[in-house]
Amino acid sequence: MDFITVKEFFEDNNEKFRLSIIAGEEYLDKKKIVVSDINRPGLALAGFFGYFPYERIQVFGKTEFTYIKKLGGVKADRVMGEIFKQNVPCVIISRNLKAPSGFLSLAKKYKTPVFETSLFTTKIISATMIYLEKKLAPKITMHGTFVDVYGVGVLISGKSGIGKSEVTLELVKRGHRLVADDLIEVTRLGEGELEAKGMSVVQHHMEIRGVGIIDVRTLFGVGAVRDSQKVDLVLHLEEWEKGKDYERLGIEEKTQEILGVQIPKIVLPVKPGRTLSIIVEVAAMNQRLKQKGHNPAKELNDKMMVYMGKENK
Amino acid sequence: MEYSKKVKVVNKLGFHLRAVAVFVKESEKYKSLIKVRNGEVEADGKSIMGLMTLIAAQGMEIEIKAEGQDAKEAVGKLVKIVENKFGEKE
Numbered sequence: 155m156d157f158i159t160v161k162e163f164f165e166d167n168n169e170k171f172r173l174s175i176i177a178g179e180e181y182l183d184k185k186k187i188v189v190s191d192i193n194r195p196g197l198a199l200a201g202f203f204g205y206f207p208y209e210r211i212q213v214f215g216k217t218e219f220t221y222i223k224k225l226g227g228v229k230a231d232r233v234m235g236e237i238f239k240q241n242v243p244c245v246i247i248s249r250n251l252k253a254p255s256g257f258l259s260l261a262k263k264y265k266t267p268v269f270e271t272s273l274f275t276t277k278i279i280s281a282t283m284i285y286l287e288k289k290l291a292p293k294i295t296m297h298g299t300f301v302d303v304y305g306v307g308v309l310i311s312g313k314s315g316i317g318k319s320e321v322t323l324e325l326v327k328r329g330h331r332l333v334a335d336d337l338i339e340v341t342r343l344g345e346g347e348l349e350a351k352g353m354s355v356v357q358h359h360m361e362i363r364g365v366g367i368i369d370v371r372t373l374f375g376v377g378a379v380r381d382s383q384k385v386d387l388v389l390h391l392e393e394w395e396k397g398k399d400y401e402r403l404g405i406e407e408k409t410q411e412i413l414g415v416q417i418p419k420i421v422l423p424v425k426p427g428r429t430l431s432i433i434v435e436v437a438a439m440n441q442r443l444k445q446k447g448h449n450p451a452k453e454l455n456d457k458m459m460v461y462m463g464k465e466n467k
Numbered sequence: 468m469e470y471s472k473k474v475k476v477v478n479k480l481g482f483h484l485r486a487v488a489v490f491v492k493e494s495e496k497y498k499s500l501i502k503v504r505n506g507e508v509e510a511d512g513k514s515i516m517g518l519m520t521l522i523a524a525q526g527m528e529i530e531i532k533a534e535g536q537d538a539k540e541a542v543g544k545l546v547k548i549v550e551n552k553f554g555e556k557e
Contacts, residue, residue, distance in 0.1 A: 297511050314513040315495075336516035337508070353508070353520040361515045367484075 158289050160185040160244045160267050166289075171271055171281055173246070177258045178267035185267060187211065187243045190286035192279045194218065199225070199233050208240035211282060215248045215275030222254045231256050238264035246282070248275040292342045292413050299360075300338045300350050300383065302331040303438035307383040309338065309350065309417075310434070312391030316424060319360050321391070324431035331380045332370050335360040340385065342413040351382035387418050387441045389434060394423035404440070405451040418444070470539045471532035478552035481524035486553040487515050493548055499535025501545070512545070 161182035164173060175182075193210040199221050222230045238260045245261065247253060247270040261268045271278050298311035299322040310318050319335060326332050334352030341349050352358065358371045358379045371379045388410045400423055401408070409416040420437055424430065443450065478486065494501045494512045501512030505527060510517030512531065523529050529549070533541040548554075 295508060297514075297517065313500075314511050336514050337510055337520045355522060356516050356519050359516060367515070 156290075157186040157188045158286075159183050160187060163187055163244075163285075163289075164267075164269065167282075167285060171278060172273060173269045173271050176247075176253075176268050176270050177261040178244075178265060181265045181267050184265075185243045187286065188290070190283055190290050192282055194275070194279075195237055196221070198237050201233060203236060206237075206240055208242050210242070211244055211246060212237065212242050213246045213248060213275060213279055213282075214251070214253075216251060217275075219247075219251050219254060222257075230254060231260075234260050235264075238266055242266060244269065246271060246278060248273060248278050288341070288343070294340050294413060295353075296338045296340055296350075296412070297336065298338060299335045300333040300352070300385075301325050301434075302333055302380055302383045303435055304330070304442065306438040306441050307333070307350065307386045308389055308434060308438055309385055309387065310389045310391065312424075315363075316391045316393070317430070318391060319362055321430045321434060323360060323362060325434060326370060326374055326378050328431060328435070329378075330435075331378055332358060332360070333380055333383050335370075340412055342415060346415050348385040348412055348415050348417065349382055350385050357381075385412070385417055386445070387420065387438065388412075389437060390419060390421045391424050391430070392421060394425040398423075403451045405449070405455070407444075468536060468538045469532070469534045470542045471530055472542050472546050473528055473530045474546045474549045476523050476525055476527050476529060476549060478555050479525055479557045480555070481527070482518055482521055484515075484519070486555070487518040489553045490518060490545065490548055491515050493544055494541065497533065497535070497537045497541040499533040499538045499541050501541060502532045502534075504530040504532065 159182065164175070164182060167173060189209050191207065191210050193207045193212050194215065195212050195218065198206050199218060222234065225233065234257055244267040247268065250270050250272045258268060296309070298309055299318045300307065300309050301322055303325060310321060312318050322332060322335060333350065334357060337353045338350050339353060343349050359367055359369050361367050400421065408419045410419040418441060422430065422433060440450065476482065480486065491513055503510050503512045503518060503521060505521040505523045508521055510521050512518070521529065531542050531545050
């Protein structure tokens with residue numbers, strides 16, 4: 155998402171972060187948060203505005219308020235006014251500190267919401283950053299099913315009717331956990347890591363042709379589902395085409411780019427008589443081995459090289 | 468061939484389960500790849516669970532897209548189904 159409104163930030167967190175509004179309630183849904191960073195306006199209070207990250211949430215703690223108090227009178231009013239003038243998204247006061255005189259009226263004047271919390275400054279900063287990182291992370295929706303197989307997040311893609319749901323159901327029956335069926339919301343967390351989950355309404359429900367809609371959680375128990383999981387592997391199902399080259403060795407890794415992250419990809423041809431769920435299990439285990447630095451195809455090849463070297467002597 | 472058309476959901480219950488089933492029964496007849504979009508969410512037009520996720524209620528405008536040899540025919544027919552309230556009375 156590109157932004158969230160301050161209202162959304164407040165409604166999502168007011169209990170957890172112990173936030174209460176002390177000024178500017180009427181501007182909550184007009185103010186937007188576009189970055190996950192937080193600013194403590196220390197340098198600005200000292201009069202430096204050469205670079206001021208106005209787009210960030212501004213947090214005032216004991217340090218800031220003590221400094222303002224020390225400045226006192228006109229000087230204090232001027233720097234506070236200067237900060238509010240920058241059109242910051244909102245202000246958070248930590249430790250339920252009492253705002254210096256003039257602070258709240260300036261907030262109202264420049265239409266800026268002000269919250270207070272009983273949390274300590276560093277606590278509220280880290281909590282807010284974690285929340286915003288998740289909320290503002292790039293997202294896309296993808297088609298397919300998403301299963302946790304031995305702790306490996308396997309995203310199964312393919313045309314409708316190819317049997318994604320059927321394989322997934324088989325995997326669940328074999329003790330693996332369903333994350334999502336059909337529409338998957340993928341979020342990029344940090345650099346190079348993707349997390350995926352289902353869409354709220356239908357999460358953990360599946361449609362199986364001939365049977366209808368099933369509720370996997372009620373049917374198999376809570377142990378058979380999970381809410382979200384890291385994406386480790388893309389498994390693409392397609393109809394077996396005669397003459398098409400399928401992976402035989404697994405030395406080179408194919409990948410699929412999702413939100414700028416390269417995820418290992420396997421293309422699995424579907425043919426009657428191939429028990430796909432077992433192949434998916436093996437692929438997942440093999441992926442875990444690869445993540446731990448083993449590549450069976452490469453190792454076998456190395457072994458052969460050593461063997462041939464000996465034979466030649 | 469690619470083809471798409473916007474249509475307003477007019478039936479009272481919107482894309483509820485039975486409506487989705489009627490929609491999918493038709494969309495599956497076509498070879499084309501069919502997608503339905505509501506706002507930012509796009510679902511596979513041949514998937515019941517996908518279409519449920521759209522939460523397309525009465526009054527919302529959705530877009531039906533198809534890609535393939537029978538795209539135009541598919542979109543035309545599917546739009547008609549939505550306009551005809553999925554065969555429901557209200």
